[in-house]
Amino acid sequence: MTGHPRKKIEIIVEAPLQRAVLDWLAAQGVKGWSLLPRVAGGGQHGERSGDNVTRTFDNVMIVAIATEPVARAVLDGFHQRFADAVAIVYISDVEVARPERF
Amino acid sequence: MTDFLSLAAGNLLSPMILAFALGVLAAFLKSDLEIPEGAAKGLAIYLMFAIGFKGGVAMHSASGLALVSAVFAALGLSLAMPVIAFALLRGLWRQDRTNAAAIAAHYGSISIVTFVTATEFLRARDIPYDGYLVAMTAVMETPAILVGLLLAGRQMQQGSAERGTLIREVLVNGSVMLLVGGFVIGWITGDAGMAKIRPFVADLFNGALCLFLLDMGLVAVRQGRAAKRFPKALILFGLMMPPLGAAMGFATAALLGLGTGSAMLLAVLAASASYIAVPAAMRLALPAASPSLSVTLALAITFPFNVAIGLPVYLLAAQYLFGG
Numbered sequence: 001m002t003g004h005p006r007k008k009i010e011i012i013v014e015a016p017l018q019r020a021v022l023d024w025l026a027a028q029g030v031k032g033w034s035l036l037p038r039v040a041g042g043g044q045h046g047e048r049s050g051d052n053v054t055r056t057f058d059n060v061m062i063v064a065i066a067t068e069p070v071a072r073a074v075l076d077g078f079h080q081r082f083a084d085a086v087a088i089v090y091i092s093d094v095e096v097a098r099p100e101r102f
Numbered sequence: 103m104t105d106f107l108s109l110a111a112g113n114l115l116s117p118m119i120l121a122f123a124l125g126v127l128a129a130f131l132k133s134d135l136e137i138p139e140g141a142a143k144g145l146a147i148y149l150m151f152a153i154g155f156k157g158g159v160a161m162h163s164a165s166g167l168a169l170v171s172a173v174f175a176a177l178g179l180s181l182a183m184p185v186i187a188f189a190l191l192r193g194l195w196r197q198d199r200t201n202a203a204a205i206a207a208h209y210g211s212i213s214i215v216t217f218v219t220a221t222e223f224l225r226a227r228d229i230p231y232d233g234y235l236v237a238m239t240a241v242m243e244t245p246a247i248l249v250g251l252l253l254a255g256r257q258m259q260q261g262s263a264e265r266g267t268l269i270r271e272v273l274v275n276g277s278v279m280l281l282v283g284g285f286v287i288g289w290i291t292g293d294a295g296m297a298k299i300r301p302f303v304a305d306l307f308n309g310a311l312c313l314f315l316l317d318m319g320l321v322a323v324r325q326g327r328a329a330k331r332f333p334k335a336l337i338l339f340g341l342m343m344p345p346l347g348a349a350m351g352f353a354t355a356a357l358l359g360l361g362t363g364s365a366m367l368l369a370v371l372a373a374s375a376s377y378i379a380v381p382a383a384m385r386l387a388l389p390a391a392s393p394s395l396s397v398t399l400a401l402a403i404t405f406p407f408n409v410a411i412g413l414p415v416y417l418l419a420a421q422y423l424f425g426g
Binding site: 014015016017019020038046047054055056057058082083084085 | 139267321328330377378382385386389390393397
């Protein structure tokens with residue numbers, strides 16, 4: 001079976017912005033998403049390991065699959081829309097079995 | 103002086119504060135001790151429901167009239183505190199407008215854990231307080247977020263989604279729902295309700311508070327350590343705001359004609375700073391502000407100061423000012 005090419009969007013973002021980012025993705029035309037509610041990591045903002053009751057310093061990871069134009073719009077618009085957010089956005093190629101869903 | 107020393111020693115040697123100290127020690131020693139976030143959240147939910155319920159039960163046999171003026175006074179206090187904090191941060195600490203506003207919002211709000219620890223401090227000494235203090239706690243939880251945003255001189259960010267989230271955060275924030283909900287349930291059911299769930303909401307309370315404070319000790323030290331670029335001068339702000347807030351709390355208590363225990367708790371509320379509800383709201387609405395300044399201040403400096411040193415000081419001051 002041949003897969004249909006789509007783009008995978010992955011966004012690692014600070015937990016307080018989770019809802020705002022999901023709403024914005026929907027407005028960009030992203031039809032669905034999955035969420036990893038806690039991802040630890042390190043980098044420019046120091047170690048963000050989460051697991052503390054304030055949740056301010058936790059990261060979540062949002063995974064979504066979309067057509068190329070939608071994914072490009074997300075990649076181009078994200079840092080403008082969420083300036084100052086602690087976030088990483090990237091897209092990559094994937095293949096899906098049911099293209100009408102994405 | 104001996105009064106103060108025995109009060110201070112009594113506080114420091116309570117299981118709750120010793121559990122907090124254990125958390126601090128474990129974090130200093132870089133122990134792998136951890137309270138999973140889910141468990142900590144469960145404990146927080148329990149503590150908020152139980153304190154709300156107990157306050158409501160106390161209201162069952164009291165007049166509801168005092169509640170109304172108390173709630174308005176609490177609102178006034180939480181609107182005034184951020185303005186004072188903001189002026190100090192701008193004038194004396196030369197903070198930029200955005201960070202000053204964000205920190206001010208944290209200090210206008212309150213720390214429920216500090217409040218809960220204070221109620222246990224009073225209970226251990228058989229000093230009564232009014233049930234509606236819990237309602238004041240709920241009222242003071244979120245309005246400072248809006249004051250902070252106004253002080254930042256910033257329209258809320260473009261999206262209406264954010265505005266919706268913020269309004270939700272202010273009005274139906276989870277902590278507020280639990281406190282008010284528990285309070286109303288306690289108020290409706292009264293002593294009969296208490297008889298049904300006493301082993302859960304009263305007998306277990308101090309043990310749960312121990313574990314939660316243990317976690318707070320861990321979190322406070324780890325936060326302090328994570329904030330590498332924290333300007334040392336701000337430490338003074340974190341130590342100065344609690345007594346200043348307490349003084350504002352006492353002034354409000356005098357206006358309301360509160361008794362010693364209630365006055366002390368109102369001072370504790372005004373002296374404490376938020377590190378749960380406000381940081382999340384500030385990240386959303388004022389993302390240019392650095393949470394490592396505001397959260398470190400509220401969590402790693404003001405919170406330990408209040409529970410370790412503040413409680414006996416505020417009680418002594420309340421006894422001096424309000425008798426008892």
